[in-house]
Amino acid sequence: MLDFLRYTLERLPRFWKRVILISFDAVALIVALWASYALRYAVWMPVITEERVFLALIAPVIAIPIFIRMGLYRAVIRYLPDTAIWTILRAMGIATMIWIIVVFLMEMAGRGIVPRSVPFFFFAIGTALIGGARFAAKVVLSHGTGMRRDEQPVFIYGTSSSSVQLAMALRGNGNRFVVGLLDEDPTNHGRDVGGYRVYNPANLPRLIEQYGAQEIILSLSSISADRRKSVISSISGLGVKIRTVPDITDLVDGRYLANQIREIEIDELLGRSFVPPDPALLGGILEGRTIMVTGAGGSIGSELCRLIVQWKPKKLVLFEANEFALYKIDRELQGLKHCEVVPVLGSITNEPRVRETIRRHGVDVLYHAAAHKHVPLVEANALEGIENNVYGTMVVAKVAFEEDVADFVLISSDKAVRPTNVMGATKRWAELIVRHMALEAQRLGKNQHFCAVRFGNVLGSNGSVVPLFKQQIAQGGPVTVTNPDMRRYFMSIQEAAELIVQSSALSKGGDIFLLEMGEPVRIGDLAENMIRLAGFSVRGPENPQGGIEIKVTGSRPGEKLFEELFYDMANALQTQHPKILRADSTAIVHHNITEACDRLKAAMAVRDETAARTILFDFIGMAPGAKATEI
Incomplete structure (x- = not known):
């Protein structure tokens, strides 16, 4: 009534x-x-x-x-x-x-x-x-009992002034209804803070059932990353969505709106420590210079472009083969008006187009992010993968060398370490090509720096499992994993872009930089955490009826159970940045990359995929001392 x-x-x-x-x-x-x-x-x-x-x-x-x-x-x-x-x-x-x-x-x-x-x-x-x-x-x-029928009951985790202000703000925004606050401090249990009852998080299963709560909003921006990770882990899997908000001081400073309650991102559970970027490194390599990014419309390339334009370069050249991807990133960056942005449609295997672009715009720094990266697709289309990743890199690096580009940076991958698939092998070849150009520059006394930056998976990038898992969860499952025991390194796309640029500022020529990726993540655990963060339970022996199922599909050709960042960790040297390591170039053996490229090119000319695969893997696997001394 x-x-x-x-x-x-x-x-x-x-x-x-x-x-x-x-x-x-x-x-x-x-x-x-x-x-x-x-x-x-x-x-x-x-x-x-x-x-x-x-x-x-x-x-x-x-x-x-x-x-x-x-x-x-x-x-x-x-x-x-x-x-x-x-x-x-x-x-x-x-x-x-x-x-x-x-x-x-x-x-x-x-x-x-x-x-x-x-x-x-x-x-x-x-x-x-x-x-x-x-x-x-x-x-x-x-x-x-005053909750409206169209409102969703929610709890706020935290009892700080920010939590109370958030609860007050939610009264007039959207359809969320705050039924109480959560705090682990036993002295607060049962008390009223700002007119809201404080409950013990240990009683959450009963409270969720009692109030029909559908969401928990974290207001814990002031706690450490490890503590935040622990809180998220403790309340995930209860069948409610977990969201978070920025610090309330950001609202006062005008940095976000009161209704910007966002979902917990999976990278918040990775336990990675945050190191602020070094302005001196970023500014030194970017400010007042003409920058070119190949693959500018891709996930890594576009994030690099977003970072670069913030540091007032003289000009940013977007080089991209995909017309729609180029249109999207150009349209986004043109609206910022930070610097001159030049979109260039072209393939990295087209040497005249690459040379014309570098020469016309007087490129000072080149970030080579263009590559075919999807392991199963490249495995099924090996010749195209070799053409783009190996010869595309050879073309861009060679032209950059001849046109006196001061700094050249290759975006590499952890799959280049002891590769078992075509994509990883082509990336290793790309690293060796860039090092060869660096040695040539040193031999001729040219003031040019060629380097590569190697890191693992980037959350949210094109081809990443995270967007796939999100899509499958939104569709009600099942979530498909090839092998739940696979372990992969992950980092956020923003952090990856910042570290790539800072690595390039540290280059002395011929370097292979390794980004510190933290601990590898078990893919099965990643899938389970994403399901729980979305407010669902995992279907299994203990929960055979409800929830979302995780379906194991079996490993695909070329996939490794564990990825590595190093050939030999002993050869990794510290730099001035705690998240960036440098390969000890004195320990790296020399490969005759020019002769190997000629043999690979001959196999490609007759479209002999078997011969091309053999040359591709034999060269990097049979090089003297490779397994012992490479990094």
Whole structure:
């Protein structure tokens, strides 16, 4: 009955809501005057006289216009602030004073005497009825059983001032309804903070069932990354969505809107420590220079472009073979107006187009991100993978060398270490090609730096398992994994871009930089965490009916159980950046890459995939001492 009444009232037009309020106030003031006489004479039914009826009727006639003038009917009862009690006191006080003047005039006219205590009773009882009714209605509409049918019950994890401000902000935004706060501190359990009850997170399963909560919002920006990871892990898998918000100080500083509650990203569970980028490294390599990025429309290339334009380069050249990808990143960057952005449509295997672009724009720094990276696709299309990844790199590096590009950076992969697939092998060849160009530059005394940056999987990149898992979860499953025991390195795409640029600033020529990727992640655990973060349970022996199933499809050709970042960890040297390691170039053996490329090119010319595969793998596997000394 109460829910039906509340549902009906909330959907009334604003005009009729005001009519109801005014009618209630009129009746309440008449009742207040009757109660004042009853208290004064200590009888339930005081004597009714013509004067008392007149005074009772005149009370709302006096008070209602004052209430209107002071805004008591403009306020939305559901969001009535506590400070409104002072407005009610002032309005009731003014109304009582005018009513007393009317009483005084009546007494002068000989129309009867009003006991002196009645005005005081009238003020007190009227204030209690007018104010009490409003705040009681606010409690019913905004707390406990006052949740609207279209609202989703949520808990906020945290009891800081930021958490309370977030709860207050949610009252007027969207359809979330805060049923309480969560805090591990036992001294806070059972207390009210900002008008919200504080609960023990250990009781969450019971609380979720009791309140029907569908979401938990984390307001824990001030705690450490490890502690945050622990909290997320402890509450995931309860069948509710887990979201988070930035620090409330960001709202004050204008850096986000109050309704920017976002989903927990999977990288927040990876436990990676954050190291702020070094402005000196970024500015030194980018500011005032002409930068070219190949594969500018890809996931890594586009993120590099977004980072580069923030550092005021002289010009940014976007080189991309995919027309739509080039259009998207060009349109995005042109809107920023940070520097001149030049879109160039072309393939990295087209030497005249590459040379024309570098020469026309006077490129100073070149980031080579263009590559075919999807392992199964490259495995099934080996000749195309070799053509793009090996000869495309050879073309871009050779032209950059001949056109005196000062800094050349190859974006490599952890799959280049002891590769078992075509994609990884082509990336290893690309590394050796870049090192060969660096040695040539050193031999000729040219002030050019050629280097490669090697790292693992990037969350959210094209071909990454994370977007695939998200799509499968959104469709209700199953989530497909080739082997749940596979382990992969992951980092965020923004961190990868920052570290790539900083690595290039550290290059001395011929370097292979290795980005510190933390601990490898088990793919089965990644899938389970993503399912739980989405608010679902994992279907299995303990939960055979509900949840989302994880389906094992079996390893694909060329896939390794474990990826590696190093041939030999002993040859990794520290740099001034804690997340960037450098290969000890003195320990790297020399490969005759020119002769190997000629043999590979001959096999490619006759489209002999078997011979091309043999040359591809034999060269990097049979090089003297490769397994012992390479990094």
